[in-house]
Amino acid sequence: MNKKRILTTAVVLAVLCALIYFQVQHWRSFDWARFRQASHVDLRHIAIAIALIYVTYILRALRWRIFLEPVCKTRTSRLIGPTFIGFTGLALLGRPGEFIRPYLIARKQNVSVSSQIGVWTVERIFDIGAFTVLMTVDVFTSSQIQANPYLNKFRLAAVALCGLVAAMAIMAVAIRRRGHQVASFLHRMAARISANLAHHVDQKVRAFGEGLNTISSGRSLLLLIAVSLAMWFMIALAYREVAHSYPPEPTGSVSEENLASLDVDIAQKADRPSLAGEPVTPELVNEIRPGLEANGYTVKEERGEFWLFNGRKREKKIGGHPHLHNLDVSRVLLLMGFSMIGSIVQLPAVGGGSQLAVISALQVIYGIPPELAVSCGILLWLVTFMSCIPVGLILAHREHLSLRELSQESEREEQNVVESG
Numbered sequence: 001m002n003k004k005r006i007l008t009t010a011v012v013l014a015v016l017c018a019l020i021y022f023q024v025q026h027w028r029s030f031d032w033a034r035f036r037q038a039s040h041v042d043l044r045h046i047a048i049a050i051a052l053i054y055v056t057y058i059l060r061a062l063r064w065r066i067f068l069e070p071v072c073k074t075r076t077s078r079l080i081g082p083t084f085i086g087f088t089g090l091a092l093l094g095r096p097g098e099f100i101r102p103y104l105i106a107r108k109q110n111v112s113v114s115s116q117i118g119v120w121t122v123e124r125i126f127d128i129g130a131f132t133v134l135m136t137v138d139v140f141t142s143s144q145i146q147a148n149p150y151l152n153k154f155r156l157a158a159v160a161l162c163g164l165v166a167a168m169a170i171m172a173v174a175i176r177r178r179g180h181q182v183a184s185f186l187h188r189m190a191a192r193i194s195a196n197l198a199h200h201v202d203q204k205v206r207a208f209g210e211g212l213n214t215i216s217s218g219r220s221l222l223l224l225i226a227v228s229l230a231m232w233f234m235i236a237l238a239y240r241e242v243a244h245s246y247p248p249e250p251t252g253s254v255s256e257e258n259l260a261s262l263d264v265d266i267a268q269k270a271d272r273p274s275l276a277g278e279p280v281t282p283e284l285v286n287e288i289r290p291g292l293e294a295n296g297y298t299v300k301e302e303r304g305e306f307w308l309f310n311g312r313k314r315e316k317k318i319g320g321h322p323h324l325h326n327l328d329v330s331r332v333l334l335l336m337g338f339s340m341i342g343s344i345v346q347l348p349a350v351g352g353g354s355q356l357a358v359i360s361a362l363q364v365i366y367g368i369p370p371e372l373a374v375s376c377g378i379l380l381w382l383v384t385f386m387s388c389i390p391v392g393l394i395l396a397h398r399e400h401l402s403l404r405e406l407s408q409e410s411e412r413e414e415q416n417v418v419e420s421g
Helices: 003-026 032-038 043-068 077-093 100-109 113-141 151-191 195-212 218-244 264-269 282-294 329-342 354-366 370-386 389-398 403-420
Strands: 297-302 305-310 313-317
Touching (some): 043 100, 043 113, 043 218, 043 370, 077 100, 077 389, 077 403, 100 113, 113 329, 218 370, 264 282, 282 297, 354 370
């Protein structure tokens, strides 16, 4: 790792630490003792979650084998090693390890690196498309999230994603049929901005078209869709297992640390969304009471519990919200969406903004207490993103491979593709 990369890594780590610090400071009553207590989880659920994630790597290898069918015949088992090693490189090295997987597969199967970079690009479309299908079905049909105050925004986001996937599919069909014309057109458009950008765009489009040519038939397309849907559903099951690893109720004696927290719906009704996830205390109730009353609601205390009334109708208890142990697949699919959005900001060695996005969603969308949200967000990241590292390192050692050298080689190959494109 050169000095520039070390400096960049140090800067992004400092930024991430600052973001986490300010987020924790935003929660006025973050309890570190409760955070440590929240880390006591059921390891059986964690083991199941990791096993599910490992199965998704096998499904990724199977999907790549289907992509390879037109150019070479191979077994799924031959692609499992490069898949684990590639994701291990991505987890440990960040962006520099991104192309280890297509580079290793190209070398192992004796095909061009440019074709496998094209496959890698097409794979992203199937990932986005599969997740979009699952989330769209979820937000429009699931009864578990119908009462969520952000439901309309979720549906709008799902429709927007569907539009994006449709546009990507249309573009993919156009590139597959008239790839050279599309590449030339985009090259001319980008050349108005920068010659280097135009060359880069041209190369990427041609590599993408080469990757599309690996979908050999309608049967292969249906298989790719089915494998992608199954893979993302298993990721959702892994998320659920991690959430269910937390006990049904906070452990310990009945004290301030066991207080229920304010759910997002009531925080919205009080015009104080930033208070979602805060422990429900008499002081907090007095703080939100004016906002609730201004919107036509009243708060009454009954046997030590605070209830929200709309006129004479008792609506719900203040402090009731889905606990981590009760989150179902429909709810964790929303968490996966936030994780995907956060992962766009990929930071070396720490996985980017994915953790912060999930933590914020747990606290704001579901009213999970900050301590549990932080604990669960970190654990989800470890299980879904970092759990491949032990297997990946063992496989790399067995094949006498250095991740750093592979990263450098794959970067050189990618650059050669760009320069020769």
